[in-house]
Amino acid sequence: MSKIDLKTESRRYRERYLEMPTIPLQSGITYGPVRSRRLGWSLGLNISPISYKFCSFNCVYCQYGGTTICTINTSDWREDFPALDDFEKALESALREHKDEEINNITFSGNGEPTLHPQFEELVDIAKKLQRKYFPEAKLGVLSNSSTVTMEKVRRALAKLDFRIMKLDTGGPETFRKINRPCPGVDYEAILNGLKSLENVTLQTMFIDGAISNIGEQEVSEWLERVGEIKPVKAQIYSLHRPTATTSLGEVSAEKLEEIAAQTEEATGVTVEVIIASSPYRRRYNEPYRK
Numbered sequence: 001m002s003k004i005d006l007k008t009e010s011r012r013y014r015e016r017y018l019e020m021p022t023i024p025l026q027s028g029i030t031y032g033p034v035r036s037r038r039l040g041w042s043l044g045l046n047i048s049p050i051s052y053k054f055c056s057f058n059c060v061y062c063q064y065g066g067t068t069i070c071t072i073n074t075s076d077w078r079e080d081f082p083a084l085d086d087f088e089k090a091l092e093s094a095l096r097e098h099k100d101e102e103i104n105n106i107t108f109s110g111n112g113e114p115t116l117h118p119q120f121e122e123l124v125d126i127a128k129k130l131q132r133k134y135f136p137e138a139k140l141g142v143l144s145n146s147s148t149v150t151m152e153k154v155r156r157a158l159a160k161l162d163f164r165i166m167k168l169d170t171g172g173p174e175t176f177r178k179i180n181r182p183c184p185g186v187d188y189e190a191i192l193n194g195l196k197s198l199e200n201v202t203l204q205t206m207f208i209d210g211a212i213s214n215i216g217e218q219e220v221s222e223w224l225e226r227v228g229e230i231k232p233v234k235a236q237i238y239s240l241h242r243p244t245a246t247t248s249l250g251e252v253s254a255e256k257l258e259e260i261a262a263q264t265e266e267a268t269g270v271t272v273e274v275i276i277a278s279s280p281y282r283r284r285y286n287e288p289y290r291k
């Protein structure tokens with residue numbers, strides 16, 4: 001299928017199946033600093049296309065709604081990703097603008113999976129240079145969905161960062177396909193092996209309930225087994241706090257998250273942080289930043 005056909009088809013799919021409005025895509029290369037649930041004051045770096053959602057996953061809970069182009073192969077869309085020069089100018093300008101403010105972290109995240117940028121490693125080098133110049137105390141890191149963790153160039157880039165927060169929502173391929181809805185070519189076992197061989201990794205896991213769930217006894221037990229195999233520095237677990245791509249999902253209570261955390265720590269010895277955020281979309285809990 002040609003590029004235009006794919007885009008048209010994806011748009012039709014989105015119009016037909018997207019069930020509720022989600023939050024708009026980031027419109028620029030930098031955003032914030034925002035008070036993040038996990039990262040304190042974080043300047044966000046969006047290196048994905050801005051006019052449509054490009055990702056290797058189409059997670060049922062995605063705050064940006066359905067993925068327009070779901071692929072791990074960026075070759076047909078290279079021109080839609082920000083160029084190195086534009087990235088450098090935008091980041092330097094943002095760092096100058098906020099130089100008197102508190103920035104704890106500078107984080108590659110944004111509209112989709114940041115490591116899909118064809119020049120992710122070069123962008124990391126630029127960001128590192130500017131972070132050292134303007135915010136030497138801040139940490140530079142990434143929030144990634146882990147789909148590219150086996151790619152050599154991505155692994156080199158990940159190794160240059162101060163932190164790597166990598167997604168693992170499920171303990172097996174079946175729930176992975178239901179929740180993260182990966183594009184063809186993304187393999188659960190390959191991700192698992194990639195994560196196991198990565199140094200100093202932090203895992204991030206979204207627990208959800210409702211029509212699709214990963215909090216059943218078996219799902220949790222499989223997930224914590226994988227955590228034990230990967231042996232991350234820590235795992236961060238949380239639940240919904242924003243509108244999602246699928247309306248039939250439910251938030252997991254803080255009590256249940258605490259229970260999963262305790263069970264995992266006991267079984268694996270890995271520290272588990274329960275992240276509970278206050279948000280305009282959350283009604284049941286309002287603790288700003290916890291544990």
Ligand code: SF4
Pocket residue numbers: 055056057058059061062063064067111112113145
């Ligand atoms: S990996 Fe992140 S950006 Fe991509 S669909 Fe999932 S939640 Fe959305």
